Amino acid sequence: MNTSESSAPAPATHFIHEIIEADLAAGRCQTVVTRFPPEPNGYLHIGHSKSICLNFGTALKYGGRCHLRFDDTNPVKEDTEYVEAIKANIHWLGFDWGEHEYYASDYFDPLYSYAEQLIEKGLAYVDSLSAEEIRAYRGTLKSPGQNSPYRDRSIDENLELFRAMKAGKFEDGAHLLRAKIDMASPNINLRDPALYRIRHAHHHRTGDKWCIYPMYDYAHSLSDAIEGITHSLCTLEFEDHRPLYDWCLEALGWPEPRPHQYEFARLNLSHIRPLMSKRYLVQMVQTGHVSGWDDPRMPTLSAFKRRGVTPAALRDMNERIGVAKSNSEVEYAMLEFCVREDLNKVAQRRMAVLDPLKVVITNYPEGQQENFEAENNPEDPSTGHRSLAFGREIYIERSDFMEEPPKKYFRLAPGQEVRLKHAYYITCQEVIKDAEGQVTELHCTYDPNSRGGWTEDGRKVRGTLHWASAAHACKAELRHYDHLLLGAPAADQLLESQLNPDSLTIVEALVEPALAAAQPGEHFQFLRQGYYVMDADSTPEKPVFNRTVGMVDSWAKQQKKN
């Protein structure tokens, strides 16, 4: 506890931490053990980051531990390909499970013998109805189900059948091990839920050892118990599964302390909500609307990494949004805020001109060149300076010049003086146009006394422009991204109907030469433009930068209003 008032923000807390603190205080548990249980059947997306931050963050906060457990109980959907990607994503996010890497499939042996125990206790039976029949017997949401005619098989018969299932004597779907609970339960999950099904399939870890596989509810609850998980945190849709989670432990007489399940609302983000389903994620990749799982427009963690979103920003966002039980959708602006906040601190500044307009400084000696010291990051002086070459011909941003500027326009205009960042003040003297009346070039004069971009005379120069030296600049490819979807597709609409045709824009830019030596993954702020990260597609001839997020632009915002 803090002993004095401090400026530090109050540590974020929420109902789950309250429960944990009460459990710790009451001695219901000695230490906190959580787990992150991905199914290795797809890539992790930003929604998962909330669960990762919650589970690992909680363990960290209370000095406990968090297990990484792959929930690999369905061999037909899972693949080892995903295991490595998931592990890399979690490490990238900044969390570590140490030696606590587990697989539900590690427990197939004990899980099987627990199932025999349930049979012996008369709490599970082998059903031989078809899938359709089982559905029909289950009843509906509002009407009770009916007992299967096989429900009262003898324990010996059940045992024999179950062993035969395990031995591979039956085809897929011929039999099913079910919990014997209550076919009339108002909670459908309790109407004799499936425990084991027959699946003659190769498992990514156990190979062909098994042809029966446990169902999620059964495997999850017992895996948690086996690992000594104290707080099993999952999303809201599992709320009505909790009675079954508890039933499994109770039925086996699992000793206290038992694990307990708590549910929280999943993370939804505006603009990408429809994409955060496995189905649509796969669809985007398979239909070729994106270049792959790590296409920077995707909501996967791999994509965010490639886009230049930092782990710190993601962690910060997850801290800020809180943990509660109401369904919610966080605005994308929240994410952008966290990204800018982090990148502002760590990204080195560089200059890039996206839409060049040539400027000739007529009173600057021909053939002369100067170098200026430019700070790498004003937020972090320890990053030092770089040398910036300057010459008689430069390029500025076309949008930084207006022949007939509106009021309060600080940028370049005929007769107006602006500062070239780190260089000189220049004044526009002449506008050169082509036959169509298009501005092709500007003739300006500079003030030799403004070297470095400053004079002592107290002159007010409101506008500061970024620029590129014609003699020194390099070409670079800039990739700008927008939301993949224009909106959420209606229920009867294809996802394709909402595809944003302008979600990717390629821009040829002129960048300062220092950028040619950058490394993929390096973050930069291109002054007045936005945050960029160098992409691995870069070649020595042509560096490629992905725009992570643009700068806040209050001038553009104001213009839009008028």
Added chain:
RNA sequence: UGGGGUAUCGCCAAGUGGUAAGGCCCCGGAUUUUGAUUCCGGUAUUCCUAGGUUCGAAUCCUAGUACCCCAGCCA
């Protein structure tokens, strides 16, 4: 006409009977060699609705309303 949940500012979210935190967004204004950052200031007499209890209610009671989840041998 089943069961389980949730309703507090545009978006998140504290609040646990003592008189509506905070963040994002938005709007002003100051500073600024990035119209960025930073910094100040503004933004819910009101907590889904209606009754009730109480000196006092977002918090308790009653009755409603809205939204989300569940009928995979998926997780």
